[in-house]
Amino acid sequence: MTSAFRMNPDGLQRLLALLQQMDYETIGPTMSGDAITYDRIASISDLPVGWTDEQAPGIYRLVRGDDREYFGYTLPAQSWKRFLYPPFRKLFSIKKNGKSLELDEAESGTAKYAFIGVRACELSAISIQDKVFNLGEYRDDNYLSLRKKIFVVAVNCSHAGDNCFCTSMKTGPGAKHDFDIALTEILKEGDHYFIAEAGTEAGSAIIEMIGPGKATDDEIAAADNVVRETAAHITKSMDTRGLPELLADNLEHSQWEDVAKRCLTCGNCTMVCPTCFCSTVEDATDLSGQVAERFRRWDSCFTMDFAKVSGGNFRISPKSRYRQWLTHKLSSWVDQFGVSGCVGCGRCIAWCPVGIDLTAEVKAIRGTSVKQEKEV
Amino acid sequence: MIESPVADNEIEAVNAMTPALAAIRRVTWETDDTFTLLIDPPLMNGRPFSFRPGQFNMVYAFGLGESAISISSDPAKSNSLAHTIHRVGTVTSALSRLRRGDTIGLRGPFGTAWPLEEAVGKDVCIAAGGIGLAPLRPVIYTLISRRKEFGRIVILYGARSPLDLLYRVELEEWSKVPNTEVIITVDRGDSSWKGHIGVVTALFSYIKMDSPSTIAMVCGPEIMMKYTYEELERRGLSQEQIYISMERNMKCGVGLCGHCQFGPRFICKDGPVFRLPQVRHLLDKKEI
Ligand SMILES: Cc1cc2nc3c(=O)[nH]c(=O)nc-3n(C[C@H](O)[C@H](O)[C@H](O)COP(=O)(O)OP(=O)(O)OC[C@H]3O[C@@H](n4cnc5c(N)ncnc54)[C@H](O)[C@@H]3O)c2cc1C
Ligand code: SF4
Ligand code: SF4
Numbered sequence: 068m069t070s071a072f073r074m075n076p077d078g079l080q081r082l083l084a085l086l087q088q089m090d091y092e093t094i095g096p097t098m099s100g101d102a103i104t105y106d107r108i109a110s111i112s113d114l115p116v117g118w119t120d121e122q123a124p125g126i127y128r129l130v131r132g133d134d135r136e137y138f139g140y141t142l143p144a145q146s147w148k149r150f151l152y153p154p155f156r157k158l159f160s161i162k163k164n165g166k167s168l169e170l171d172e173a174e175s176g177t178a179k180y181a182f183i184g185v186r187a188c189e190l191s192a193i194s195i196q197d198k199v200f201n202l203g204e205y206r207d208d209n210y211l212s213l214r215k216k217i218f219v220v221a222v223n224c225s226h227a228g229d230n231c232f233c234t235s236m237k238t239g240p241g242a243k244h245d246f247d248i249a250l251t252e253i254l255k256e257g258d259h260y261f262i263a264e265a266g267t268e269a270g271s272a273i274i275e276m277i278g279p280g281k282a283t284d285d286e287i288a289a290a291d292n293v294v295r296e297t298a299a300h301i302t303k304s305m306d307t308r309g310l311p312e313l314l315a316d317n318l319e320h321s322q323w324e325d326v327a328k329r330c331l332t333c334g335n336c337t338m339v340c341p342t343c344f345c346s347t348v349e350d351a352t353d354l355s356g357q358v359a360e361r362f363r364r365w366d367s368c369f370t371m372d373f374a375k376v377s378g379g380n381f382r383i384s385p386k387s388r389y390r391q392w393l394t395h396k397l398s399s400w401v402d403q404f405g406v407s408g409c410v411g412c413g414r415c416i417a418w419c420p421v422g423i424d425l426t427a428e429v430k431a432i433r434g435t436s437v438k439q440e441k442e443v
Numbered sequence: 444m445i446e447s448p449v450a451d452n453e454i455e456a457v458n459a460m461t462p463a464l465a466a467i468r469r470v471t472w473e474t475d476d477t478f479t480l481l482i483d484p485p486l487m488n489g490r491p492f493s494f495r496p497g498q499f500n501m502v503y504a505f506g507l508g509e510s511a512i513s514i515s516s517d518p519a520k521s522n523s524l525a526h527t528i529h530r531v532g533t534v535t536s537a538l539s540r541l542r543r544g545d546t547i548g549l550r551g552p553f554g555t556a557w558p559l560e561e562a563v564g565k566d567v568c569i570a571a572g573g574i575g576l577a578p579l580r581p582v583i584y585t586l587i588s589r590r591k592e593f594g595r596i597v598i599l600y601g602a603r604s605p606l607d608l609l610y611r612v613e614l615e616e617w618s619k620v621p622n623t624e625v626i627i628t629v630d631r632g633d634s635s636w637k638g639h640i641g642v643v644t645a646l647f648s649y650i651k652m653d654s655p656s657t658i659a660m661v662c663g664p665e666i667m668m669k670y671t672y673e674e675l676e677r678r679g680l681s682q683e684q685i686y687i688s689m690e691r692n693m694k695c696g697v698g699l700c701g702h703c704q705f706g707p708r709f710i711c712k713d714g715p716v717f718r719l720p721q722v723r724h725l726l727d728k729k730e731i
Contacts, residue, residue, distance in 0.1 A: 161506075347700065359505055390730075
């Protein structure tokens with residue numbers, strides 16, 4: 068850590084207030100029914116203080132943790148994706164005027180978000196979507212206009228979830244890039260504080276305004292230790308060696324049939340995944356038939372119509388749809404964007420109603436990949 | 444704040460999801476269910492419309508949606524733009540009801556083009572099935588207007604029946620161009636039909652090809668393209684000499700919606716025109 072500061076919980080409140088004064092809409096983890104979600108937060112009392120989550124394949128449950136801890140959970144259900152890439156958005160409205168048409172393009176997002184509590188794997192997810200939405204000649208202006216303005220307060224993970232495998236994907240549990248400020252929450256012998264580190268000039272300017280003291284070497288060591296301990300407690304793993312080639316070479320593997328027997332093709336995994344980006348468009352007209360609108364909505368490669376064309380449907384079987392999803396995430400994504408589409412957050416595992424675990428599917432395919440099958 | 448994904452000076456935004464509006468100049472019915480819209484080309488992001496043969500537009504019908512439609516006009520004629528459309532469903536039916544003076548939306552041109560420059564100095568074999576002739580028509584116009592730059596031109600075209608043949612007058616004209624052969628076949632003939640009956644691949648037995656110096660451009664239903672490239676390979680063309688144009692579901696046309704993926708390829712921006720080796724290994728697999 069270059070220059071680290073020690074900040075008490077009231078410093079966290081100051082941080083929120085300062086960002087709000089700078090016209091940021093502050094978004095962070097907050098309780099919503101039986102889950103933690105990212106939503107607008109007014110003050111630190113909106114944070115899920117004292118709650119932690121238990122996650123396992125098909126399972127997400129909140130339980131009480133340390134009463135003081137603000138960021139004691141692993142990951143909320145939804146990621147930051149829905150703020151930068153809204154699930155439903157108007158593209159334009161269009162009006163009939165005799166034989167001609169008048170088009171009114173929807174404005175690009177103007178919101179100025181400060182994200183509070185971004186996990187390391189989620190920083191990677193955002194940088195992956197940066198590539199997706201800004202590749203080549205055409206780009207998603209709405210994404211970019213929102214993305215350019217965000218202020219990111221990362222919080223290093225202090226609890227490893229059972230579904231987490233960021234260490235395999237080399238994305239966490241400590242934040243390394245793409246943040247304005249990174250915090251580590253420390254609870255130690257009656258002491259409760261944050262170690263704050265700036266990642267940008269804007270980040271250091273704000274830290275200066277809060278005015279915390281320099282962290283001592285011991286405090287910095289304690290923060291490093293939190294991340295190290297969390298990494299040590301991650302139990303799930305995925306062997307990524309040659310993974311894109313492995314999957315590309317095993318498109319006919321029997322495991323696809325096997326997983327298809329369990330998969331409900333509900334699409335939950337694609338909705339919660341912080342990198343999945345597929346969308347569709349919807350058209351609507353008013354009752355007079357004179358005004359029409361066009362919307363973009365999140366879509367999923369698991370839906371029946373996803374690959375439908377007028378003469379037929381290219382992916383009817385659940386097998387082909389699960390295969391499309393997993394091979395896209397872990398294999399063709401690399402061809403398309405130069406990185407894996409998976410950051411190891413484990414959301415698709417927790418929110419799969421039947422608990423399908425992609426790391427287990429990969430393991431099964433690797434265990435009996437084509438070449439070995441041929442030898443049998 | 445964070446290292447911005449886009450430098451500010453670069454933000455001359457190409458908002459690919461907003462159509463330009465264009466007026467229909469003429470509607471020509473080619474067959475019972477296929478028509479050509481002749482359109483006044485709109486400015487696209489402030490620039491005059493221009494395209495390369497093989498590219499497509501997303502054509503918007505008011506309130507109903509968009510379809511990916513290849514451009515079927517002559518790229519050298521900058522004052523008109525044509526789309527030949529087979530009426531098959533919601534959007535194409537709505538487009539079929541349009542009349543002179545009506546307005547549509549256009550986004551494009553998108554996608555890759557046929558390898559015209561690579562074909563210079565070589566023989567060209569064009570094989571089309573059904574509506575697949577539409578995306579190849581701009582190539583044919585170009586080949587003919589630059590006739591001396593190319594070797595022998597063979598156009599093989601198959602349709603369901605004599606009444607389903609597109610561009611009949613032009614087919615006749617093209618067949619009169621020097622060193623150019625047009626061979627047509629139909630699945631089912633009728634009493635007046637004196638030409639070939641059968642699949643497009645059967646037409647290869649009527650032509651001689653200088654295989655090492657031929658470039659083949661193929662467009663039609665996927666099964667027709669498969670039989671065609673297999674036949675071309677049997678006749679000694681390497682995969683590198685064969686190009687096909689593919690169709691998939693498309694919502695955006697620019698690689699952002701994910702729908703048209705075919706393995707690592709986005710058909711909309713890495714295609715629709717592919718050199719065969721780019722996709723061949725996946726075409727043999729089911730439900731990619
Ligand atoms: C690159 C490219 C070039 C093409 N060029 C031409 C051309 O030059 N001429 C031509 O005639 N055709 C062309 N096509 C094919 C043309 O795009 C389709 O025939 C056309 O989109 C059909 O639209 P439709 O609404 O009339 O048909 P429909 O059958 O009503 O709908 C087809 C489209 O709507 C979607 N769809 C259908 N039913 C549903 C449902 N229940 N829910 C959600 N979505 C649904 C399909 O996924 C598909 O996108 C081309 C296609 C591509 C990809
Ligand atoms: S594929 Fe699953 S584990 Fe990987 S980033 Fe998406 S939701 Fe997280
Ligand atoms: S893997 Fe699970 S979450 Fe994804 S579509 Fe199948 S059942 Fe739904």
